[in-house]
Amino acid sequence: MATVIDGKAVAQTIRSEIADEVRLLSQKYGKVPGLAVVIVGNRKDSQSYVGMKRKACAELGIKSFDIDLPEQVSQAEVINQVHDLNANPDVHGILVQLPLPKHINEEKVLTEISIEKDVDGFHPLNIGKLAMKGRDPLFLPCTPKACIELLQRSGVSIKGKKAVVVGRSNIVGLPASLLLLKADATVTIVHSHTSQPESIIREADIVIAAAGQPMMIKGNWIKPGAAVIDVGTNAVDDPTKKSGYRLVGDVDFQEASKVAGWITPVPGGVGPMTVTMLLKNTLDGAKRDIEQNN
């Protein structure tokens, strides 16, 4: 049976490390990290994510700047807000919650975020530096960074291992594969045009599943002893639940946990780690800024 990686517990450990560092910064410089979270409109899921992020800031002593804009706000006004936050010395990280309403061009808004405050790590300049040997981005995208942290803190070595990333989104799959490559894994990227993905996944010592396909990866696709990080969070109908649904990953956990060496559950695996990595990025940005200017 696989070791189940407890993302909640790892996240808790890292959060208390962050809280310690925030206290030190505050004692030494009288300053704390600041994270601005911009939300446009009333999407329930977005509001719930944003609420989680703001609550987590409060718990760790990070100052949260709440920018709540109405659904009808113009693109120019969103960009103005971003510029104000870029100029605000108390803000070390800026996060614009996606998706934005259809009349706003997300790419245009995101590229306005100052590279020094891009705690999501989505700026193409950050991704380019992540891809290139000998260059280091200011921030790593949160979910891929969470996957690597979970592997490292579980004692899984990456160097020289065969790693397969399932999915190639800009937010997870692509940067995760670049991070694994930087850590000297032999990396294969599997996606919707891959024929017989199971034959490739079966060779992998490390699998990062980020396809958004509920339980697509079966137990017999997993190499015995492999480390399986499941980024998928899919709602499937479940009449036995009060809500009418439950969350499952991209991996069939029941089956795969009998074969794998390590596996993350859904929920309770990567999820709690992602927000934690956002807080860590904000701390890192604040440290860079405060230590440079004091």
Place this chain on the structure above:
Amino acid sequence: MATVIDGKAVAQTIRSEIADEVRLLSQKYGKVPGLAVVIVGNRKDSQSYVGMKRKACAELGIKSFDIDLPEQVSQAEVINQVHDLNANPDVHGILVQLPLPKHINEEKVLTEISIEKDVDGFHPLNIGKLAMKGRDPLFLPCTPKACIELLQRSGVSIKGKKAVVVGRSNIVGLPASLLLLKADATVTIVHSHTSQPESIIREADIVIAAAGQPMMIKGNWIKPGAAVIDVGTNAVDDPTKKSGYRLVGDVDFQEASKVAGWITPVPGGVGPMTVTMLLKNTLDGAKRDIEQNN
């Protein structure tokens, strides 16, 4: 026996396409593309590459701006030259021949090149856009672009194929793998920390070899019918030659050509294509600029 891909002939075809477009631009707008090639010091190999590039410009009607700086030039002076070229409206592409002397930081110089004139495509912002879905870089790095052109013009389809890139340099391996991924191949990147590379290469429908290891890839590592693009250009001792050496690729051509479906020779494969892609990038930059401003 494999079809030997004649890089010289493909390059010649593309060069005559470029010459036609240069003539059209000149007729319509009275302007021609301009490429600035900056060389520092007296390295023989660099001078020979630069000479080739300048000669190729002349043949196609592209105006060449020759900046020859002495070995002892300061970093600040090189950067000044780059700024002048950025500001010069007749220059559409800027190439700084590498390597630079040790007292000059290459990264610092290269990031000063205006992104609109970065015909080498090495700027991290360009690489980031190359990596990301839905984004397009202004320029593709020349050698990876050459590899894809050779595949496409030889009728090799990429979508859904298994591709293996051997080597992960910023200049060839990494961007080549990103380009193959964008073309919907299932991509694996093999490098110095990969164990048993032969077992991975044997699965590949497309192999791009860019490891800089003379004849490392043997005939029995190649899947029958695969397309093999050999980027390696390695000098090996050969007492039967007047020069005392000959050039070989990363692939054992003799053996591999008996197994592969397509293969590029060394020399005469990727080599002649790389300079051609630089000229194509310069043309594309000039078209963007001239058509926007007229």
